[in-house]
Amino acid sequence: MRAEDKDSPIRIWLAVIMLGIASFIMVTTEFAPIGLLSQIALDLGKDQAAVGLTMTLYAWIGAASGLLSAVLLQKFPRKPLLIVLMLVLSATNLAAMISHSFDGLLLARTVGAIVHGFFWAMAAAVASQIAPSHRMGVATAIVFGGISMATVVGVPLANLVGQASGWRTAFGSIGAVGLLTSVLMGVVLPKMQPGSPAGWRELGSVFRRPDLLGIYAVTAFMAAANFAAYTFIEPFLREVPNLPHVMIGALLFGFGGAGFLGNILTGLLIDRFMKSIITAGLVALCLALVGLGWFGPQLGTGRVLVLLVIWGAAIAALFAGLQTWILRAAGATVMSAAAIHSAVINSAIGFGxxxxxxxxxxxxxxxxxLAAGMVVIVPLLLILLQAAPRAAPKERGTF
Structure with missing residues (x-):
């Protein structure tokens, strides 16, 4: 599924960057309720736990659609497919903006979740295949930089827009940016041939590989722990003593900024130090969550910010590192393996x-x-007790 023509290096990397921007819109859409949890709950007459569970609905539907994408979407040309998915996602954000009931919001996010799963099953794999093979880690880090940028800019900005103009305006703004992104994707993405339909047999072959199952297990426990905590980060920050509510967005910027830097460092180092980066990320994630849980908001603004920075950098490194591992280990089944990995992440978000x-x-x-931090011990033990691949670009991973 290489680009049809010989594009210049600049065109290729602009296309990879645009996929990263598209992933930013996708992840901002998914995580927007996190920064607006209290507002949505108050406006629609629901408690925070109920609104938090909209993350579960979104994640599980995204998991199912991501898994099905390997079978249903392979025959479609990649460029128009990605553009259409972005257009539909933008429409769901605008629909959420005008929803005046909790059921209406759920319906809009259900459609968005289907699109989200389709997109994430393809994005990193497409980027890794249009970029030079020896720069797979960099291309993957750029696409997964959308996650970091969503926490750097997306969720905090949604929170700030919500504070100033309400949560509906925040969703409308995300939809408008998505429409602009669709246009830019049409300009810079190269033409790409559709892939061969994977079929259920190929998906089954992926599930029979112990090395890939090991990576999926690490990903599942890590993502579940992270999103168990991250879903309720805004209510946690509201309990920090003497912290003005307007400063919550600033702390979320700190979290996301660290994730952005962590993603850059991961992109530079992942091709040489894969296992070390993943192990260090799990240790840092565990310590940050346990520290926040053990001492609570009473730590004060400064110490909470330090732990948020550690958390943000760690989770960015883990998402990029584990996705790169999957793409390297999968071999000829890369699209199916990536689709399953997307499904694992989204399922774990829902369970978390x-x-x-x-x-x-x-x-x-x-x-x-605190509970989320304790869960991180499980994938950390899996990494320490099992073998991981060396980071040679063409080497197949083992676990």
């Missing part, structure tokens, strides 16, 4: 949101952070 909501019903937001 449910786990966090359950903990919140019996404990506090600090308890959610």
């Amino acid at each position: 949101a449910i786990f966090g909501a359950r903990i919140l019903t019996v404990s506090s937001v600090s308890g959610v952070m």
Whole structure:
């Protein structure tokens, strides 16, 4: 599924960057309720735990559609398909803006989740295949930089727009940016041939590979722990003593800024130090979440910010690192393996949101952070007890 013509290096990297921008819009759409949780709950007459569970609906539908994409979407040309997905996602944000009931919001996000799963199943794999093979890690990091930028700019900006003009304006703004992104994708993305339909047999062959299953297990526990905590980060920050509510957006900027820097460093180093980066990311994630949970908001603004920075850098490194590992290990089944990895991440987000909501019903937001930090011990043990691939670009990973 290489580009049809010989594009210049500048055109190729502009296309990869545009896929990163598209991923930013996708992830901002998914995570927008996190920065607007309290506002949505108050406006629609729901409690915070119920609104938090919209993350679960979004994630699980995205997981199912991502898995199906390997079978249903392979025969379609990649460029028009990606553009159409972005247009539909923009429409769902505008629909969320005008929703005046919780059911209306759920319907808009259901359609968005289907699009989200289709997009994420292809984006990183497409970027890795249009970029030079020895720069796969860099291309993957750029696309997954959309996650970091969504936390750097997307969620904090949604929070700030929500504080100033309401949560509906925040969703409308995301939709407008998505429409502009669709136009730019049409300009810079190269023409790409459709792939061969993977079929259920190829998906089954991926599930029978122990090395890939090991990576999926690490990803699942890591993502579930992260999003159990991240879903309720805004209520946690609201309990920091003497912190003005307008400063919540600034702290979220700190979290996302660290993620952006972590993503850049990962892109530079992942081709040489894959296992070390993933291991260090898990250790840092565990320590940050346990620290926030053990000491709680009473740590004060400065110490909370430090732990948020560690958390943000760690999770960015983990997402980019694990996705690169999958793409290297998959070999000829790269699209199917990437689709399953997307499904694993989205399923884990859903389970994480449910786990966090359950903990919140019996404990506090600090308890959610502590419990999530303890879960990170599981993937850390999996990494330490099993073998990981060396980072040679063409080497197939083992676990």
